[in-house]
Amino acid sequence: MRFEDLRWKIQSLEADVKQTNELLFSKKQELVKTTKRREEAEEVKVLLQHAAQVVQQNLQKRINTIVQMALDIVFDNPPKFEMLIAQRRGKTEVDILTNGLKPIDSDGGGVIDIITFALRSALWSIRPNRKTFILDEPFRNLSRNLLPRASEMVKTMSDKLGLQIIMVTHHTTDDDIADKIFVVEKNGKHSIIKEI
Numbered sequence: 073m074r075f076e077d078l079r080w081k082i083q084s085l086e087a088d089v090k091q092t093n094e095l096l097f098s099k100k101q102e103l104v105k106t107t108k109r110r111e112e113a114e115e116v117k118v119l120l121q122h123a124a125q126v127v128q129q130n131l132q133k134r135i136n137t138i139v140q141m142a143l144d145i146v147f148d149n150p151p152k153f154e155m156l157i158a159q160r161r162g163k164t165e166v167d168i169l170t171n172g173l174k175p176i177d178s179d180g181g182g183v184i185d186i187i188t189f190a191l192r193s194a195l196w197s198i199r200p201n202r203k204t205f206i207l208d209e210p211f212r213n214l215s216r217n218l219l220p221r222a223s224e225m226v227k228t229m230s231d232k233l234g235l236q237i238i239m240v241t242h243h244t245t246d247d248d249i250a251d252k253i254f255v256v257e258k259n260g261k262h263s264i265i266k267e268i
Contacts, residue, residue, distance in 0.1 A: 128157045128164070135194045138233070142190035143183070145225040146218055151175075151183060181213025186222065190229065197233035204236040211241075223249045 135155050143150035151170035158165050168175060168187070175184050189210045196205050211222045227249040230237050253268040 131198075132157050134198075135191065138194040138197075138229070139187055139190040141232075142186050142193075142225050142229060145228060146186050146214075146221045147183070153187065182211070182215055182218060185211045185213045186225070189226075193229045193233055193235060193237075197235055203234055204238065206238040206240075208240045209242070210239065211243075216243075219243050 132155055136153060139153045139155070140150070143153055152172075154167075154169045154172075156167040156169065158167060168191075170183065170187070175187055189207070192205070192207075196202060211219060214222055226237060226239070229235065255266050255268055257264045257266070
């Protein structure tokens with residue numbers, strides 16, 4: 073191989089090394105930027121998870137307070153209500169307990185009626201621009217002697233949560249707490265609606 077050819081080969085290799093070093097330097101800079109973005113994303117993720125936990129804790133406290141208030145109004149010896157928010161299998165789950173047990177396993181239908189009414193009221197009250205909801209026989213499993221207290225509870229929940237509640241019922245115990253009462257009577261094929 074001639075000397076000129078060798079010199080040209082060396083220059084070509086040096087140019088390749090220089091180009092490779094420049095590319096390596098560029099890739100190292102990209103790696104540093106990507107690593108920094110990944111670290112920032114991890115920090116944001118941690119902050120969002122913390123914010124979500126705070127929101128969940130506040131929501132849990134609010135709902136527990138509202139449901140317990142409803143139970144306290146209706147029952148002489150109310151069960152202790154507890155809604156627990158937990159992370160399981162990478163998802164958020166909710167446990168609903170009364171006196172440490174699932175209500176369906178430990179309480180009658182009347183307690184469950186009050187809990188479900190209070191849960192719906194609590195959740196409905198936190199939704200913006202949705203302050204009216206309609207219920208059909210929400211206390212059908214509640215003992216008749218507790219219906220006046222349930223009516224009082226509905227009024228209290230309506231006032232405290234700023235809700236308008238439209239309720240269909242066959243019980244007249246709600247008469248004293250309702251702002252307006254309508255009676256629907258069937259007359260042949262037609263229904264007649266009268267305000268009382």
